[in-house]
Amino acid sequence: MTELNLKVAEEIELLRLVTVGSVDDGKSTLIGRLLVDTKGAFEDQLLAVRKKKGTTHIASAAEIDLAMLTDGLSAEREQGITIDVAYRYFATPKRKFIMADCPGHEQYTRNMVTGASTASAAIILIDARNGVMPQTKRHTHILGLLGIPHLIVAVNKMDLVDHDQAVFENIRAEMNEYCARQGVKDLICLPMSALDGDMVAVRGNHMDWYEGKTLLETLESLPVLDDVDTKPFRLPVQLVNRPQTPDLPDYRGFMGTIASGTVRVGDAVKAIPSGNTSTVKEIVTFDGNLEEAFAPQSITLTLNDEIDLSRGDMLVHIGGETSDSKELVANVCWIGDEPLSVRKKYIIKHTTNSVKAMVASIDFRRDIHTLSKDDADELAMNEIGQITFKLMKPIHCDSYADNRMTGSFIVIDTFTNNTVGAGMIV
Amino acid sequence: MSEGNKSEHKLTQLKALEAESIHIIREVVAEFRNPVMLYSVGKDSSVLLHLARKAFYPAPLPFPLLHVDTGFKFKEMYEFRDEFCKKVGVNLIVRRNEDAIAKGMNPKDFGVARCCGALKTQGLLDALEEGEYDAAFGGARRDEERSRAKERVFSMRDEFGQWDPKNQRPELWNIYNGRIHEGESVRVFPISNWTEMDIWLYIREENIPIVPLYFAKERLMVERKHLLIPYYEEMKDQLLEGEEPKMVMSRFRTLGCSPCTGAVRSDATNMDEIVIEAAAARRSERETRIIDHGSNSMEDKKKEGYF
Numbered sequence: 001m002t003e004l005n006l007k008v009a010e011e012i013e014l015l016r017l018v019t020v021g022s023v024d025d026g027k028s029t030l031i032g033r034l035l036v037d038t039k040g041a042f043e044d045q046l047l048a049v050r051k052k053k054g055t056t057h058i059a060s061a062a063e064i065d066l067a068m069l070t071d072g073l074s075a076e077r078e079q080g081i082t083i084d085v086a087y088r089y090f091a092t093p094k095r096k097f098i099m100a101d102c103p104g105h106e107q108y109t110r111n112m113v114t115g116a117s118t119a120s121a122a123i124i125l126i127d128a129r130n131g132v133m134p135q136t137k138r139h140t141h142i143l144g145l146l147g148i149p150h151l152i153v154a155v156n157k158m159d160l161v162d163h164d165q166a167v168f169e170n171i172r173a174e175m176n177e178y179c180a181r182q183g184v185k186d187l188i189c190l191p192m193s194a195l196d197g198d199m200v201a202v203r204g205n206h207m208d209w210y211e212g213k214t215l216l217e218t219l220e221s222l223p224v225l226d227d228v229d230t231k232p233f234r235l236p237v238q239l240v241n242r243p244q245t246p247d248l249p250d251y252r253g254f255m256g257t258i259a260s261g262t263v264r265v266g267d268a269v270k271a272i273p274s275g276n277t278s279t280v281k282e283i284v285t286f287d288g289n290l291e292e293a294f295a296p297q298s299i300t301l302t303l304n305d306e307i308d309l310s311r312g313d314m315l316v317h318i319g320g321e322t323s324d325s326k327e328l329v330a331n332v333c334w335i336g337d338e339p340l341s342v343r344k345k346y347i348i349k350h351t352t353n354s355v356k357a358m359v360a361s362i363d364f365r366r367d368i369h370t371l372s373k374d375d376a377d378e379l380a381m382n383e384i385g386q387i388t389f390k391l392m393k394p395i396h397c398d399s400y401a402d403n404r405m406t407g408s409f410i411v412i413d414t415f416t417n418n419t420v421g422a423g424m425i426v
Numbered sequence: 427m428s429e430g431n432k433s434e435h436k437l438t439q440l441k442a443l444e445a446e447s448i449h450i451i452r453e454v455v456a457e458f459r460n461p462v463m464l465y466s467v468g469k470d471s472s473v474l475l476h477l478a479r480k481a482f483y484p485a486p487l488p489f490p491l492l493h494v495d496t497g498f499k500f501k502e503m504y505e506f507r508d509e510f511c512k513k514v515g516v517n518l519i520v521r522r523n524e525d526a527i528a529k530g531m532n533p534k535d536f537g538v539a540r541c542c543g544a545l546k547t548q549g550l551l552d553a554l555e556e557g558e559y560d561a562a563f564g565g566a567r568r569d570e571e572r573s574r575a576k577e578r579v580f581s582m583r584d585e586f587g588q589w590d591p592k593n594q595r596p597e598l599w600n601i602y603n604g605r606i607h608e609g610e611s612v613r614v615f616p617i618s619n620w621t622e623m624d625i626w627l628y629i630r631e632e633n634i635p636i637v638p639l640y641f642a643k644e645r646l647m648v649e650r651k652h653l654l655i656p657y658y659e660e661m662k663d664q665l666l667e668g669e670e671p672k673m674v675m676s677r678f679r680t681l682g683c684s685p686c687t688g689a690v691r692s693d694a695t696n697m698d699e700i701v702i703e704a705a706a707a708r709r710s711e712r713e714t715r716i717i718d719h720g721s722n723s724m725e726d727k728k729k730e731g732y733f
Contacts, residue, residue, distance in 0.1 A: 086576050091621075114597060224437075408599045418603075419596055
């Protein structure tokens with residue numbers, strides 16, 4: 001790194017990713033390849049998981065027991081299974097990446113939902129020899145439900161099918177057709193050999209017939225914010241800042257992370273649910289006041305009028321209001337040990353607002369093998385369905401399709417306090 | 427309003443991480459009765475404190491800082507701690523496991539694991555219990571170590587302060603579940619998603635003051651196995667055979683207790699040079715910590731209550 005690169009390092013953007021696929025698809029090899037090729041893992045960390053004792057330098061991903069790098073918990077290594085989502089970090093001169101690495105087999109719904117909820121892009125691995133498996137479709141369905149803006153299908157192990165273009169094209173056609181039915185907005189398919197490194201960070205010379213970008217080039221060029229800053233303005237209030245110090249006796253600042261949109265000084269805003277209106281006086285930060293702020297910045301706003309606004313409420317632009325209802329219909333991924341059932345009571349936490357809720361009906365359970373909508377009395381761990389909740393007081397929300405931040409919620413068990421469900425408002 | 431148009435804004439990755447961390451810190455203050463921020467005087471703590479000050483500006487910090495002191499920190503760390511906390515006006519609480527210190531606990535006679543267990547883990551658990559804190563912020567990062575890669579931002583602890591890695595709450599979107607039972611507590615890691623490189627870049631960009639030991643200088647050192655250990659007069663009797671203190675141009679990548687933290691040879695005397703050095707580093711910073719070596723040690727210590 002030089003002084004010029006220092007400037008670049010400060011200005012790069014952040015992309016959150018999720019990788020799905022089973023161990024057999026070569027996910028560990030791919031992750032190891034990305035970490036080694038981008039220097040995302042340190043030598044002592046790699047040496048700790050080397051295959052051969054006595055190796056003192058790691059030159060390629062093949063010398064590492066990659067599962068050992070992934071399985072950070074002793075229980076995982078003892079049982080030879082991956083229990084939980086792990087987070088990996090790597091950077092190129094253009095971008096920093098946070099990658100949620102989701103185990104593909106056990107409890108994949110729970111892990112995938114956790115890992116994918118914040119991701120802007122997903123890498124779905126397919127073994128070129130096996131083609132599109134039922135599991136690939138299930139994963140893709142869940143990723144589509146979670147509204148991941150960009151899906152990258154990496155057809156791996158191309159070296160084992162003689163880098164045959166026809167194999168790749170067949171898989172691409174099938175995935176294109178399937179994703180179109182799922183409403184996936186952006187799908188990229190690319191051939192790859194993670195073991196040799198072809199099409200990961202470098203093109204290699206086995207697949208000249210493919211003209212698209214390598215995986216790393218693709219990840220470097222995807223939009224980061226997408227259009228989250230151009231959507232209607234939403235500021236869920238986290239806290240009201242009232243220092244009550246001698247210099248700031250009457251200061252009232254509304255603190256929060258902008259869920260979507262952009263706000264400027266002077267904008268006409270409305271507090272929800274009170275309905276009171278005012279205009280933005282200042283956008284306060286430690287580094288000085290701003291003229292405008294956008295999602296996902298964390299800011300403090302002051303207003304020109306004293307209005308009723310506190311934690312759990314939301315500030316929006318006049319004319320850009322949310323919908324509010326005491327009945328909530330949502331796709332729910334169930335992640336609790338105890339099944340969800342009709343008339344059970346839970347707490348729903350939506351943005352910074354917690355409300356009591358009761359299950360009014362299970363509209364259907366989605367069979368994630370056939371995608372059919374089935375009748376059901378309960379939703380067990382790792383199952384997905386459409387649920388109607390009755391709420392003790394209305395929440396102010398958008399549909400998940402319109403807004404991932406104000407369209408999502410978690411379900412909390414009132415007895416154990418555990419997080420038992422992930423909801424996406426229809 | 428420009429709704430419906432393509433994005434025209436850009437958020438640098440450091441600013442994106444900063445926004446996420448501030449969101450987490452505010453969420454804890456909103457949902458917990460009595461939070462505290464662990465402060466170890468190191469670079470990660472310095473970043474965490476800086477983020478907390480940003481989160482609540484222009485108000486002062488709504489929680490105290492807690493330094494669990496082992497008595498073995500470098501004297502430069504104590505000087506920095508007292509001066510900096512006074513300057514920015516934060517409420518600093520210092521706690522030590524006085525029983526163990528009175529019994530002469532030290533890593534040489536009792537072993538590193540026992541010493542850490544008594545002075546750090548037990549010292550911490552006692553201090554948390556005494557203060558009746560229900561949430562404690564820590565500066566741990568997921569890139570530091572493989573068991574930390576699996577830890578949640580809100581990490582639940584039972585009444586004994588212990589971690590159960592097999593039974594963690596899923597964390598979805600940026601919605602954190604802060605509900606706990608009486609007696610339980612959470613450890614909260616607002617800089618989970620930062621890497622060592624991000625920490626250095628942010629310290630540089632934000633001009634965050636850090637302990638001078640992080641900058642390279644000619645220092646009196648002893649070479650022990652593959653580690654460079656700083657030499658103080660009081661250590662005269664603890665030198666092993668063949669060891670001789672000598673001046674070495676060196677600095678610390680990470681700061682812990684003086685008997686157990688090694689330095690690295692370095693010429694990096696300013697922040698630009700430190701960032702350039704961090705970018706070229708092939709070995710992780712925890713390599714200079716004696717405590718981490720040995721199978722599973724971090725996971726075991728974390729289960730017992732260590733940060």
